[in-house]
Amino acid sequence: MTPPRLFVRSLCRTLGAAALLSTALATFGCASSEKRANMDTARASASALSGAAAPGPYTLQPGDEISVVFFYNHELDTSTKLRPDGRFSLPFIEEVDARGRSLPDLTAELENRYEPFLKHPEITLNVASYASQVIFVGGEVRQPGVIPLIPGMTVLQGVFAAGGWQPTGDAKKIVVVRNQGTSEPLLLLVDLHQGLDELAGSLDFPLQPKDMVFVPMTGIAKANQFIRQYIRDMLPIQSSFNLQYLYSNTPFTNPATP
Secondary structure, three states: OOOHHHHHHHHHHHHHHHHHHHHHHHHHHHHHHHHHHHHHHHHHHHHHHHOOOOOOOOEOOOOOEEEEEEOOOHHHOEEEEOOOOOEEEEOOOEEEEOOOOEHHHHHHHHHHHHOOOOOOOOEEEEEEEOOOOEEEEEEOEOOOEEEEOOOOOEHHHHHHHOOOEOOOEOOOOEEEEEOOOOOOOEEEEEOHHHHHHOOOOOOOOEOOOOOEEEEOEOHHHHHHHHHHHHOHHHOOOOOHHHHHHHHOOOOOOOOOOO
8 A cells, every 4th residue: 555645746747747648738739829810910911912913113212223203303313222211212201212212202302302402393213223132042942042033933833943842842832031121020821732622823922132931841751851860870880781780680600600
């Protein structure tokens, strides 16, 4: 018969372990629910982009060179390149934030800001030269790296430009990370495999400069990698011959030994 004191200790340990397990399961459940919610949001965002009829007007990016022409004040005409923060300077009004702005939108702002200084502030903006337009493709693709962005290039075309996905790549969960000018990037989750099956590409959408496209591993590939890195590579064996030698019940004998 178990002494009362030992029984109480054992019961406390059992209840404590059960409480910890319950807490861990609850925490895991919350984390899993949050992860699923984030994935659903990313899928919905990608679906909204894929349904867009056509890409919107071009928005200015750091490194773009723009020409500013004043119809009635040509002495103020200038060409300037947007700094890394997307800003540039002009006489009288000083700093102008152009990052992510369309030409018509920025033109209207400049004319409004020049009204106190000019009688007829009629301005024309043009892009003299574009900054390097690239995307970044990584993960389970054949040639990861920096890819030149062709106007209208979609996620599927970007992956193909990187050599296509590896057999270990999961085309159903391709992630696009997009800088939207805020502290948090826009995460997009797209199923390109389904688009290929339907021969439609209806789930595909155009990429923007500096987009990061990531092709993750499939579940099977992750399992194989885990086995290779954490099990097979840790065993002190180099070949199937050594494996048979280590675990054989028959002692190894050298055939050359009499």
